[in-house]
Amino acid sequence: MGRKNWLIMLGAAIFIGVFPWLVMPFKAVSHYVDVMVFAGIFSLVCIGLSLLMGYAGQISLAQAAFFGIGAYTSGILTSKFGVNPWLAMGGGTVVCATVAWVVGVPSLRLKGHYLAMATLGFGVIVNIIFAEEVNWTGGPSGMIDIPYLRMFGRKITSDLAWYYLVWGIVFLVLIFCFHVLHSRVGRALRAIHEDERAAESVGVPTAGFKVRVFMLSAVLASIAGSLYTHYVTCLNPSSFNLMWSIRFVLMVMVGGMQSLWGALVGTVLMTFVGNEWLQVFAELEILAYGAILLVVALFLPGGIVSIGGFRRKRRQSALEGAGT
Amino acid sequence: MKSAKNLIGLTVLGLLITAAVLFWSKGEGIAAEKEPYKIGAVFSITGGASLLGEPEKKTAEMIRDEINKQGGIDGHPLELIIYDDETDPTKCNLAVKKLIKKDEVPVIIGPSTSGTSLAVVGVAEEAQVPLVSCAASYKIVTPVETHKWIFKVAGSDSHVVGKMFDYMKSKKVSKIGIMTVSDGFGASGREELVRLAPEYGITIVADERYGPQDTDLSAQLTKIRSAQPDAVVNWSTGPTQVLAVKNWRDLGMDKIPLYQSHGFGNLKNLELAGKAAEGVILPLARVNVGNLLPDDQPQKKVIMEYTKSYDERYKEPVSSFGGHAWDSMHIAIAALKAVGPDPAKIRDHIENTKDFVGQHGIFKMSPQDHNGLSKDDLEMVVVKDGKWALAK
Numbered sequence: 001m002g003r004k005n006w007l008i009m010l011g012a013a014i015f016i017g018v019f020p021w022l023v024m025p026f027k028a029v030s031h032y033v034d035v036m037v038f039a040g041i042f043s044l045v046c047i048g049l050s051l052l053m054g055y056a057g058q059i060s061l062a063q064a065a066f067f068g069i070g071a072y073t074s075g076i077l078t079s080k081f082g083v084n085p086w087l088a089m090g091g092g093t094v095v096c097a098t099v100a101w102v103v104g105v106p107s108l109r110l111k112g113h114y115l116a117m118a119t120l121g122f123g124v125i126v127n128i129i130f131a132e133e134v135n136w137t138g139g140p141s142g143m144i145d146i147p148y149l150r151m152f153g154r155k156i157t158s159d160l161a162w163y164y165l166v167w168g169i170v171f172l173v174l175i176f177c178f179h180v181l182h183s184r185v186g187r188a189l190r191a192i193h194e195d196e197r198a199a200e201s202v203g204v205p206t207a208g209f210k211v212r213v214f215m216l217s218a219v220l221a222s223i224a225g226s227l228y229t230h231y232v233t234c235l236n237p238s239s240f241n242l243m244w245s246i247r248f249v250l251m252v253m254v255g256g257m258q259s260l261w262g263a264l265v266g267t268v269l270m271t272f273v274g275n276e277w278l279q280v281f282a283e284l285e286i287l288a289y290g291a292i293l294l295v296v297a298l299f300l301p302g303g304i305v306s307i308g309g310f311r312r313k314r315r316q317s318a319l320e321g322a323g324t
Numbered sequence: 325m326k327s328a329k330n331l332i333g334l335t336v337l338g339l340l341i342t343a344a345v346l347f348w349s350k351g352e353g354i355a356a357e358k359e360p361y362k363i364g365a366v367f368s369i370t371g372g373a374s375l376l377g378e379p380e381k382k383t384a385e386m387i388r389d390e391i392n393k394q395g396g397i398d399g400h401p402l403e404l405i406i407y408d409d410e411t412d413p414t415k416c417n418l419a420v421k422k423l424i425k426k427d428e429v430p431v432i433i434g435p436s437t438s439g440t441s442l443a444v445v446g447v448a449e450e451a452q453v454p455l456v457s458c459a460a461s462y463k464i465v466t467p468v469e470t471h472k473w474i475f476k477v478a479g480s481d482s483h484v485v486g487k488m489f490d491y492m493k494s495k496k497v498s499k500i501g502i503m504t505v506s507d508g509f510g511a512s513g514r515e516e517l518v519r520l521a522p523e524y525g526i527t528i529v530a531d532e533r534y535g536p537q538d539t540d541l542s543a544q545l546t547k548i549r550s551a552q553p554d555a556v557v558n559w560s561t562g563p564t565q566v567l568a569v570k571n572w573r574d575l576g577m578d579k580i581p582l583y584q585s586h587g588f589g590n591l592k593n594l595e596l597a598g599k600a601a602e603g604v605i606l607p608l609a610r611v612n613v614g615n616l617l618p619d620d621q622p623q624k625k626v627i628m629e630y631t632k633s634y635d636e637r638y639k640e641p642v643s644s645f646g647g648h649a650w651d652s653m654h655i656a657i658a659a660l661k662a663v664g665p666d667p668a669k670i671r672d673h674i675e676n677t678k679d680f681v682g683q684h685g686i687f688k689m690s691p692q693d694h695n696g697l698s699k700d701d702l703e704m705v706v707v708k709d710g711k712w713a714l715a716k
Contacts, residue, residue, distance in 0.1 A: 031425040034418055132506065140508030141461050142413070142442040157450055159421075233446045236413040236439040238372070275418050285410070 040166035044224035048217030050263035062119035068240030070225025100218035256303020364429030371411030379646035413443035501530035501548030505560035513559035611647035647683030
């Protein structure tokens with residue numbers, strides 16, 4: 001990854017590191033740490049979605065479903081079978097990768113936005129399963145008795161511990177994704193995004209790459225789901241419905257599709273907007289979201305990170321990265 | 325020149341805002357002789373369960389104003405902080421954390437639904453702040469050992485089924501056919517019907533399910549009829565419960581009485597079902613039938629007062645859900661009055677609530693029972709001339 005990205009990452013890491021100590025002394029904003037834990041969990045989903053949307057040029061409306069599959073796999077394995085939570089998290093990623101492969105292979109071979117349609121249907125079906133398989137999932141009233149996550153033999157319960165755990169994982173995932181993007185795979189993905197036929201003509205196996213990115217995005221959503229499970233210790237189908245899939249797409253679009261930083265900025269911003277700053281809109285939230293999306297699409301197609309020439313710099317650094 | 329004008333304009337605006345803020349804070353300072361007592365509330369005011377959250381919010385606000393008009397709790401004004409969770413478990417989780425950290429409330433009432441309540445049980449338990457849920461699921465308060473700080477004011481489905489079965493036994497009903505909707509409400513009802521039937525010597529001869537969006541239930545009813553039960557029990561909310569009544573009437577099944585769940589206890593349903601609903605039997609909380617109660621019924625007084633003031637203020641009838649908010653609010657206020665704003669003491673006080681006369685019954689909390697209601701807190705009601713009447 002390029003030098004610029006390392007610098008941004010250093011800055012971001014310092015900010016994330018000191019953020020709790022900036023807000024905790026002030027009672028009025030002390031709960032921002034909790035909002036940031038959820039923002040971090042959602043960031044994992046959105047980083048995966050950003051790879052898929054911004055780099056492979058495909059939209060998925062099933063990220064909430066993968067988020068849910070990861071969450072329920074963790075929940076069921078740990079509460080009903082007593083599996084170690086970390087192993088269960090791994091189990092979730094395997095399940096999600098397999099499901100993504102099954103859904104992705106037929107739909108990604110087709111041209112255009114067939115994946116969006118296939119995933120829309122898939123997401124709805126998965127949500128119905130969460131609600132109907134009462135014996136396994138607890139149904140609409142929810143699944144309870146999920147154990148806490150343990151680390152070094154101790155239960156992780158404090159919000160601060162969760163904050164650093166979640167954001168630590170976010171940064172590890174970011175580093176991994178930047179490495180992927182600046183490898184041969186990343187160049188192939190960008191080629192697919194620019195022009196799929198041209199990429200194919202120079203020998204890029206487009207379908208294969210798209211399926212793999214889709215699987216990667218599902219795996220990241222699954223990890224996020226497992227973290228959510230153990231953080232909230234209760235699961236409910238309505239946390240994983242179509243509305244959430246749309247929210248994830250929105251987070252990525254607001255931040256800037258063609259940048260992993262955009263996904264991060266968009267997620268944090270939209271989590272605060274949805275839970276803190278736009279609370280007054282309540283039921284009209286979906287309208288407010290529509291308006292935000294419209295404004296972004298019309299006036300700021302590159303998302304928030306494109307403001308102030310950031311995008312140009314990013315392009316440059318991407319080129320540097322690609323050149324090495 | 326233009327920028328100078330702008331600057332003056334901005335300065336004036338800034339001064340006005342400052343003055344307004346100062347005036348506001350001063351106004352508050354005069355009113356509050358003693359420090360205010362806080363109650364935190366989370367309701368599903370919007371989203372899928374807004375039917376529950378809306379009357380809950382209205383009721384809580386009405387009680388706050390009543391208490392403050394009477395001079396507060398021992399002179400302490402009551403401050404009510406309400407957040408809307410939009411029927412979303414994640415938002416509910418964050419709202420409760422916000423109440424605990426930002427607003428530092430000593431007691432929380434709500435959330436409205438079982439799903440959102442279960443999503444915050446762990447938060448309240450971990451932070452050791454008492455929470456009085458307005459939702460029904462028994463999972464919210466059991467096992468009591470790990471739900472030390474959690475209470476609920478809504479009765480469980482087992483109470484509703486128990487009351488219904490008691491009445492059936494008195495009517496010599498021994499074989500029933502049940503039909504339930506496949507959502508959280510129907511699934512929980514079905515679970516209790518199947519579990520409790522043997523205890524009351526009742527046999528379930530038909531067990532039919534249907535989806536919440538179904539538009540015809542004749543098939544289910546025909547199957548039930550062919551099993552020759554003494555009564556039919558339908559357990560659902562929304563349009564399907566009206567549909568069940570209409571189909572039951574259309575099939576001429578009058579000889580087999582139709583029992584509904586407490587979900588049917590909304591006057592809207594009677595309007596929608598019209599004449600077809602005559603004779604439908606259901607267990608209902610007393611808050612819905614205040615005017616039918618005999619005068620010596622201990623709850624009559626509080627129910628009539630609530631019904632009257634709610635109707636005066638909001639021009640709409642009271643509902644079971646508003647009743648839950650009334651109960652949780654007054655239980656919290658009683659605790660604040662007795663022990664002050666100390667979460668641990670409030671918890672102990674709520675746990676020892678005895679003979680508290682509320683909208684949904686006479687609460688008898690104990691360390692083993694964090695609900696305090698029983699099947700005897702319900703009334704069997706029959707539809708007569710398009711209105712509720714007590715079933716004899």
